[in-house]
Amino acid sequence: MAHLIGLESIRIVVGSRLLLDDVTLGIEDGTRVGVLGPNGAGKSTLLAALAGTREVDGGRVTRAGGTRVAMLTQADDLPPGTTVRQAVHGHAPEHEWASDPAVRDVHAGLLGDLDLGADVATLSGGQRRRVALAAVLTADADVVVLDEPTNHLDVEGVDWLARHLSARFSGRRASTGALVTVTHDRWFLDAICTNVWEVVPGVDPGGGRPQVPGGVETYDGGYAAYVLARAERARQAAVAAEKRENLLRKELAWLRRGAPARTSKPRFRIDAAEALIADVPPPRDTVELMAMATARLGKKVIDLEDVTVRYPRPQGPDGRAVGEREVLRKVTWRLAPGERVGVVGVNGAGKTTLLRLLEGVQAPTEGRVVRGTTVQVATLSQSTHELDALADLRVVEAVAAVGERVTVGGKELTAAQLVERLGFTRQRAWTRVGEVSGGERRRLQLLRLLMTEPNVLLLDEPTNDLDTDTLAAVEDILDSFPGTLVVVSHDRYLLERITDHQVALMGDGSLRDLPGGVEQYLQMRREALAAQAGAPVASSVRAGAEASAPAGAEAGALSGAERREATKNLARVERRMDKAAQAVERLHARMETVSADPARVGELAELGRELSAAQAEHDALELEWLEAAELLEQ
Missing domain, CATH: 3.40.50.300 (P-loop containing nucleotide triphosphate hydrolases)
Known part of the structure; x- marks a missing residue:
């Protein structure tokens, strides 16, 4: 995949606070990144540095030649006196953009209820937000950066946006561009993201001691994979506080016991999650809560x-309703x-x-x-x-x-x-x-x-x-x-x-x-x-999503033979991954045995090299599994 934007050891200072330090990240063609982190950690500032709208205080931001960036900020600064059409398309003649199927899809998804000739000053806050989002999605850009794009969108709007972005940045074409988004909508994250960046806030210990700067931790997969991986990291490092661990365990229990669609994540992560949450009760004791509610409320609510x-x-022109x-x-x-x-x-x-x-x-x-x-x-x-x-x-x-x-x-x-x-x-x-x-x-x-x-x-x-x-x-x-x-x-x-x-x-x-x-x-x-438009609609949810995808985008549907072959390939990769995992476990066991015997300490270096090679093979198979699984989900 082609490299588009890179952050190399960047430092960002806000006032007297060292927000981020020594952060190195890269954006590749076809990637879809979700940015998470607590309020005030620096998510929006990181996006501004990526987009080039804010200078960094150390390190450097590199951009491949000709890479164009479009960014949606949280502030919708649409000047009064501008029409909806001008805010989205500038002064380009209508025939230039109306013939583009992707642009028509954006109009249908975000602007269908708006008058394109209306002054943006007359719109509500939610309508202005949709206009600003439409302007970014229709811009000629290689990298799209979105800060809280689901604000003011209803469930249907969020679903449309997820399908539109997935189709645009599907990675199925030679060059698709990349997406970076900050959002608190976890379903949206799971639906579109291939990677998650977690912005970890810095700490000011006080007492004149130096600040501990914030950083960015990276994870493969969407929100569900991020929760699983973060729980594994916390458990293995034994640094998570008991309160945070309990919350993560409960969240994992929900992810595994919730909607089936959320469990279609990498199998190699699910086994570890099952062991972690084996003794976790359901998120709610429905029977007990019902009994308590009846006692407090009686039979009628x-x-x-x-x-x-x-x-x-x-009111009409005459002032009457x-x-x-x-x-x-x-x-x-x-x-x-x-x-x-x-x-x-x-x-x-x-x-x-x-x-x-x-x-x-x-x-x-x-x-x-x-x-x-x-x-x-x-x-x-x-x-x-x-x-x-x-x-x-x-x-x-x-x-x-x-x-x-x-x-x-x-x-x-x-x-x-x-x-x-x-x-x-x-x-x-x-x-x-x-x-x-x-x-x-x-x-x-x-x-x-x-x-x-x-x-x-x-x-x-x-x-x-x-x-x-x-x-x-x-x-x-x-x-x-x-x-x-x-x-x-x-x-x-x-x-x-x-x-x-x-x-x-x-x-x-x-x-x-x-x-x-x-x-x-x-x-x-x-x-x-579809009934209003007089068009047929597919009966399944999957077919409905494909029917709403932008015209001209690749549908990604597999034929029966292709799906059977992809399923076989997925099974082959799973078998190889199981063998690779067993090899890693055996090497760990051998290293424990050797390290306990002073006479065999010299073997550790060779075993360490074997373990590194086995782990690299397992990591490569994980990536191959993800690509095969993504192909089947099309």
């Missing part, structure tokens, strides 16, 4: 009975004690309206909402503005102001203990609320909510601004929540992780149950869109 909600349409828009129509839904349900749907389908009905802050136009007498509802909204009034309090004080103690998973925790459990270090726990980051504000918002000990918890896009480690900690706490949980989110991984089933608002006023989960919802949406 919240019932929606024939509920209809209508809103006035936007033009009819009404029906968001929900004759919806009957009964929440049970301990039920854990995820809600998906297109933008504007009524997800937030549904939460407001459950919360009791909105009355239905028709029908009624019946609530149990012991119901105590708490809602995590998308905005954190309620924390503005607490700007002068410390984080611990803001949590203790709600409650001093709370019971989580059968254990009583103080406010300080709960703050630490959700990722605030002792130093950050005593930081003023007005000085914490966006992700920390989100964590604080959830902490204050949990301290009220509600028995019905409503979460509206809870993953916004949270890094993956914090998400795992939040999920761990929600696993032990003994009440009814309703989650609206575009984060597919989160929905499958913390809820037991999902429902969908289809945009036609109906609420549909999804026995097949999010995959069923996406298939229903594809069928609905």
Whole structure:
């Protein structure tokens, strides 16, 4: 694969803080890299250095001749007075870009509901974000750098983006370019990434001692492989703290017991994972939680009975409302004690309206909402503005102001203990609320909510601004929540992780149950869109994904004979890999035996060379296995 961009021993300093030091990385043609790390570790700064929009303070950034880079930042600086068409395509004539099938796919996926002649200043924040993303995806670039591209996209939009990027950077053509993305969406990471970079933050020990700079650790595979590999590294090095180890073990248990699609990862990693999680219980004790929820809630929670909600349409030229828009129509839904349900749907389908009905802050136009007498509802909204009034309090004080103690998973925790459990270090726990980051504000918002000990918890896009480690900690706490949980989110991984089933608002006023989960919802949406366009749609999810791929891109489908041959090749590689692993184990055993005998110490050097060669062969076979497995997944 051709080399595109290289970082050689780079150093990045922000203010007085040494953010990254001695970092060496490379971007090759056909690679798709996901960048992870806690808030403030330097992920966005690393992307800016890669894209050339920020100078490094040491080392150098190299770029192959003619390599073009397009970057999506978190700030959408679209100048007022610019139309959507100009923001995406500049002043290029329409015939130049409208004839490109990939560009048409971007328009259909991101701009289908927008007027190309509209001023970007009139758009909502989510619409502006989609315009900025479309501009990057249609740019003539070899390397595409995306900082949080899934923000403001619904489940369907994230699914489209994953399929579009996978088709564009599939590695099936001679030159495909490369992708680097920062995202907290773990399903998206697993769907598109071939490698993961984890930005490890530096440490300031204080007391005048020198800072320990941050760095970047690299992993092969998507998010699931990253979790497995990181757990293995932590276990083998014995440096992970017990709290982090428990979280990783629980996450591994979920990965192996969750959706089948997530287990189609390298087999050579799965055996080690099985041994690691053999004694780990399921993420939730459903029977115990149900019993506790029934005791706290009684038999009735919240019932929606024939509920209809209508809103006035936007005003017409004469200043009067033009009819009404029906968001929900004759919806009957009964929440049970301990039920854990995820809600998906297109933008504007009524997800937030549904939460407001459950919360009791909105009355239905028709029908009624019946609530149990012991119901105590708490809602995590998308905005954190309620924390503005607490700007002068410390984080611990803001949590203790709600409650001093709370019971989580059968254990009583103080406010300080709960703050630490959700990722605030002792130093950050005593930081003023007005000085914490966006992700920390989100964590604080959830902490204050949990301290009220509600028995019905409503979460509206809870993953916004949270890094993956914090998400795992939040999920761990929600696993032990003994009440009814309703989650609206575009984060597919989160929905499958913390809820037991999902429902969908289809945009036609109906609420549909999804026995097949999010995959069923996406298939229903594809069928609905195809029916509107009068085009046939494939019945399987895989066929649906291929039907939506950009025209002109290689479908990647294998014939029957090719698939049989690829399957045989995969089995051959697995057998060779097993033999190579056994050889490595035998050499390790021989080295242990020889090292225990002083008379044979001279043999260690030769055994070390044999072990290096055997390990190199095993590593090469792992790479061959990954390539063969990827071919079968096409």
